[in-house]
Amino acid sequence: MTTEHGDDRDLGLSLRLLWTGRTRPPRGRPPALTLDQIVEAAVEVADELALTEGIEALSMRRVANRLGVGTMTLYRYVPAKSELLDLMLDRVIEAPDPTCDIDDETGWREILTEEARCYWRLCVNHPWYPYVDQSRPILGPNALRGLDRVLGLLRRTGAPDRTLMMMLAVQHDYTNGVARSHINELRAEARTGVSNEEFWAQQAPTLETVLRSGDFPTMLSMDEKTFDFTYEQLFEFGLNRLHDGFSSILDATPR
Known part of the structure; x- marks a missing residue:
């Protein structure tokens, strides 16, 4: 089964999150978390669920539990699961695989x-x-x-x-x-x-x-x-x- 998220997300918010790391200027109390921490936790939870319950079981609540915070805390950083998935997809391809040996001389x-x-x-x-x-x-x-x-x-x-x-x-x-x-x-x-x-x-x-x-x-x-x-x-x-x-x-x- 495929997790659908393409049509229920805010395109502008996703782009701002991916390219600037935030949806709006920070305000109020100093943030207790970083967006990086949230995305890393989400990837960890998704990896654990992937072969049992599947990505469909990933939720903001489960990510919040992993971080030891209330679920509503996450919404200060990420508006919804759909936008979180966009961040996760880009995050897991961030580090170049050292075995991908491609250079300018490669056929x-x-x-x-x-x-x-x-x-x-x-x-x-x-x-x-x-x-x-x-x-x-x-x-x-x-x-x-x-x-x-x-x-x-x-x-x-x-x-x-x-x-x-x-x-x-x-x-x-x-x-x-x-x-x-x-x-x-x-x-x-x-x-x-x-x-x-x-x-x-x-x-x-x-x-x-x-x-x-x-x-x-x-x-x-x-x-x-x-x-x-x-x-x-x-x-x-x-x-x-x-x-x-x-x-x-x-x-x-x-x-």
Whole structure:
């Protein structure tokens, strides 16, 4: 399930929070908290809930409890959960991943591969991230900085900006989809207490009987290792095939 927040937030407030760190000039008593503390606490709570109750269970009350303050205290800093989610989305991509080794000499395949792997790790490290509705994204400083960087590197290919942007969008949606499937499996295990291996082991006797009925000759004749791959391996396989398709455009583009 996707947490919808795109249409119930104040665009102006979200932008001011992301780019200035506040919605209005401070007044009254000196603040007991900082916006950074609130966002960090919210990310911690969301990470803990992601595989059990899901991001839908994140609330201002739970964040306030984590900080040891009353719920109404948070509203001095953040007007609603929707705006808090915008801040959280931008916060978790703030620190550059040291394994994302992209520089000015890197080829386009390596640039796109590292970009996808960084996003994959973001989803795995924060399993709530791909479940927040970003159909109308608010670009904060960290998201915009990352997009500006990767587009700047890809421009060396000579491909039109629109083509590069569509490639990034296709890759993002592909990575997001596989990550969600992987996380769904982890969520099912956390929710039921039954591992994926145990789940399939329980089905094995019935499936074996069904396959030997003669109605599914192809499935019966398949190699026993046919389904022996992880989501990480599936992600890498699909990513390579995606880039094979991109090569027909990028490798043929005059520089």
